[in-house]
Amino acid sequence: MKSLLAQHHELSDSGRQLQLLDNVVYASGITSFRQKLDTLGFYPLKSTAVEILQVNIGKMCNQTCRHCHVDAGPDRREIMTRETMEQCLQVLQTSAIPIVDITGGAPEMNPHFRWFVEQCSSLGVKVMNRCNLTIILANKNYHDLPEFFARHKVELVSSLPFYNADRTDRQRGEGVFDTSVKAIQMLNAVGYGKEESGLILNLVYNPGGAFLSTGQQVLESQFKKVLHDQYAVVFNNLFTITNMPISRFLDYLVSSGNYESYMEKLQAAFNPATINGLMCRNTISVGWDGHLYDCDFNQMLDLKIGSNHAHHISHFNMTDLKHREIIISQHCYGCTAGAGSSCGGEVVK
Amino acid sequence: MKTYYNPDDLKKFGDIADFDKPLADQFFRWYGDVFSEGALTAREKSLIALAVAHAVQCPYCIEAYTEDTLAKGCSEEQMMEAVHVAAAIRGGSSLVHATQMMNKAKALTM
Numbered sequence: 001m002k003s004l005l006a007q008h009h010e011l012s013d014s015g016r017q018l019q020l021l022d023n024v025v026y027a028s029g030i031t032s033f034r035q036k037l038d039t040l041g042f043y044p045l046k047s048t049a050v051e052i053l054q055v056n057i058g059k060m061c062n063q064t065c066r067h068c069h070v071d072a073g074p075d076r077r078e079i080m081t082r083e084t085m086e087q088c089l090q091v092l093q094t095s096a097i098p099i100v101d102i103t104g105g106a107p108e109m110n111p112h113f114r115w116f117v118e119q120c121s122s123l124g125v126k127v128m129n130r131c132n133l134t135i136i137l138a139n140k141n142y143h144d145l146p147e148f149f150a151r152h153k154v155e156l157v158s159s160l161p162f163y164n165a166d167r168t169d170r171q172r173g174e175g176v177f178d179t180s181v182k183a184i185q186m187l188n189a190v191g192y193g194k195e196e197s198g199l200i201l202n203l204v205y206n207p208g209g210a211f212l213s214t215g216q217q218v219l220e221s222q223f224k225k226v227l228h229d230q231y232a233v234v235f236n237n238l239f240t241i242t243n244m245p246i247s248r249f250l251d252y253l254v255s256s257g258n259y260e261s262y263m264e265k266l267q268a269a270f271n272p273a274t275i276n277g278l279m280c281r282n283t284i285s286v287g288w289d290g291h292l293y294d295c296d297f298n299q300m301l302d303l304k305i306g307s308n309h310a311h312h313i314s315h316f317n318m319t320d321l322k323h324r325e326i327i328i329s330q331h332c333y334g335c336t337a338g339a340g341s342s343c344g345g346e347v348v349k
Numbered sequence: 350m351k352t353y354y355n356p357d358d359l360k361k362f363g364d365i366a367d368f369d370k371p372l373a374d375q376f377f378r379w380y381g382d383v384f385s386e387g388a389l390t391a392r393e394k395s396l397i398a399l400a401v402a403h404a405v406q407c408p409y410c411i412e413a414y415t416e417d418t419l420a421k422g423c424s425e426e427q428m429m430e431a432v433h434v435a436a437a438i439r440g441g442s443s444l445v446h447a448t449q450m451m452n453k454a455k456a457l458t459m
Contacts, residue, residue, distance in 0.1 A: 164424055211419050218392055219422040 001064040001173075003073040004248060011251050012071060014302040020250065021330040024263045031267060033332045042275050045326040047294070050318060052283040054101040054343070055080070055088050056296060057113065059288065061105040062138045065159075065172045067206065067249040069300050072105040079105075082112045084290040084313065089119050091316045101283075101343065103130040103296060108142060121152040128155045130343075133183035134176055143186075150190045155200040157239070157343070158184075163226040167208045184233040193234040202237045204345070210258035212269060212338055216240040216346045239345025242266070244297050244334040266333035274340030277347035280326045286313050294326045296343075297334070303327045359409045392421040399428060400435035 004012035011017055025032045037043035058079030061072035092100060100120045107113050107129060120127045129149065136145045149156060158180075162168045165177035184193070184201070191197030203223065207213050220238035227233050243249045245262060253259040280294040284305075290313040293299040304311045306325045340347025366373035384394050395417045402410035418428050 162424070164426075167424065205422075207419065209419070211416050213422070214417075214420045215391070215422070218390065222392075222422050 001066070001073070003064065003075050004071045004251060006073070006075040009251065011247065011254075014300065017246055017250055018301060018303075018329060020254070020259075021245065024260060025330060028260045028264065030263055030330070033328050033330050036267075036270060037275075037328070040272050040275075042272070045275070045278075045328060046281070047322060047324050047326060048281045050095070050097055050282065050284050050322050052099045052101050052279075053088065053092060053097045054103060054283050054285045054296060055085075055116075056103050056105075056285065056287055056299060057085070057107050057110045057116065058105045060109045061132065062109065062135050063106070063132055063173055063176065065248070066252060067171055067243050069244050069247045069249060069297060070105060071247045071300070076105065078288045079110045080112070080288045080290075082115070084286075084288075085112055085116045085119075087290060087313045087316075088286060089116075089123065091313060092120065092123050092125050095316070095318050097125065099126045099128060101128040101130070106132050106135045108135050108145060114148060117148075117152055117154060121154075126155065127152060128157060130157050130159075133158045133160065133180040136183040136186060137179050146186045146190045146192065149187075150192065150199055153199065155202070156187065156192060157202050157204060159204045159206070160184075160223075161206055161208055163223050171208045181227070181231045181233060184227070184235065185231070188233055193236055195236075201235045202239055203235050204239045204241060206241045206243050210243075210253060210256065210262045210265075212242055212265060213240040214338065216339065237345070239343075240339075240341070241343075241345060242334045242337055242341035244331055246297060246331050247300055263330070263333070266337045269337035270333060271336060271338060271340060271348065274336045274347040277340060277342065278335055279342040279344070279347075280335075283343075284316075284321060290314060292316070292321075294324075295335075297331055298327055298329075301329065301331065303329065354408050356408075356412065359412060362409070392418075392423065395421050396423060396427065396431045400431040403432050404435040404439055 024030055034043060037045060056070070059070055059072045059076035060074070060079055061076065062074060064073040091097070102117070104110070108131065117127055117129070131145070136142050159172070160168065160180055161171045168177035168180070169175065187193065187201055190199070192199045193201040205213065205219055205223065213219065216238060219240055223238050224235070227235070245253055245259070245266070250259070253262050280298075283295060285293040285296050285299050287293060287299050291311055292305045292309070292313060293303065294305055305321070306327060309320050309324055310317060335341050335347070363377070384391060384398070395414060398410065399414040399418050402414050415428070
């Protein structure tokens with residue numbers, strides 16, 4: 001499967017995606033997200049702090065998942081340069097941000113990935129990496145990643161959409177489930193997922209279609225039981241997230257005739273209790289080219305941080321950013337539905 | 350094409366309160382309690398509901414509990430097994446009456 005960009009698909013254009021998201025408001029009578037926040041007194045939505053620097057170091061990936069909001073894949077070439085990484089390190093060094101959250105694509109495919117992790121680690125910040133698992137077995141150059149991660153105590157967050165091969169492979173590609181399980185076995189072998197080791201492996205579940213997830217705790221016990229009983233693998237926590245109606249998942253929604261009903265579901269499940277815990281409120285997202293966004297989703301829609309702020313990591317200003325107004329659009333319903341959705345799973349526990 | 354069942358009507362289920370609010374309120378409160386976590390998990394109750402939906406052949410309920418069981422992390426295999434349970438009970442409930450037929454036939458024949 002090719003990325004939307006390689007297909008010259010109209011939804012590879014972020015402007016077209018935003019237009020479609022706005023159209024559903026006018027066409028289906030869905031309340032705009034801004035109006036929803038305004039009615040409840042939450043508009044404008046403001047950040048509360050900058051505690052996480054989420055760095056997307058490239059769109060290159062060994063997988064082409066059907067729901068990918070990044071439109072990542074083997075045909076994408078955008079990756080962060082070492083110079084931009086150095087600018088990120090400069091910010092981490094001077095701003096006392098405690099967590100760096102590395103994402104992609106498959107971050108490990110960036111040739112400067114290991115150097116960046118080492119540098120972050122030496123600064124004493126907590127390093128999180130969004131590893132897709134299969135990259136560990138993609139070729140022999142990656143086979144030692146478990147030892148590398150363990151050496152730097154990198155916290156791993158890895159997508160595994162379901163506890164069986166059928167639904168996982170339909171979403172992420174043929175053979176992904178089996179390879180992912182092998183990768184978890186390799187990670188377990190160096191201590192990941194085992195309580196006593198302090199090496200954290202969290203898995204991420206997202207629904208395999210146009211429905212929402214309920215019950216992170218229940219799903220976590222199901223995942224733990226099946227994966228342990230059938231494959232003898234362990235992990236720490238399961239994060240459940242909502243599929244965001246952008247990029248490839250938006251394409252799926254439109255082409256399968258589920259788009260309007262999905263947006264209705266998201267709006268109907270809007271939960272004001274999620275607002276205080278939204279990830280955009282304590283995170284800055286850095287794009288592969290150094291531009292700054294309120295979250296990884298805004299990044300993919302090219303919605304840069306508010307116009308009063310410097311847009312690039314090279315002009316990072318903590319004072320200016322920590323109480324900024326967050327840019328919103330209709331996709332934000334994805335993070336506020338039900339118990340909420342964030343890079344750390346449910347927002348309302 | 351017009352049919353007796355309109356999928357959009359499922360969203361209007363709450364509108365039954367328009368004609369009798371006190372009874373509707375009681376029903377929905379009771380319904381909510383029935384499906385909350387108890388001695389059975391909400392997930393188990395959802396699978397039972399999916400099976401019953403097939404037994405009573407309610408298209409609204411089938412739609413609602415297909416989505417609900419998916420949302421609660423059930424696999425397609427588990428969902429289909431639940432439907433087979435419903436089908437087995439439906440089939441069995443017909444077949445078990447064959448004993449009545451057999452009793453009567455035996456009584457009437459030499």
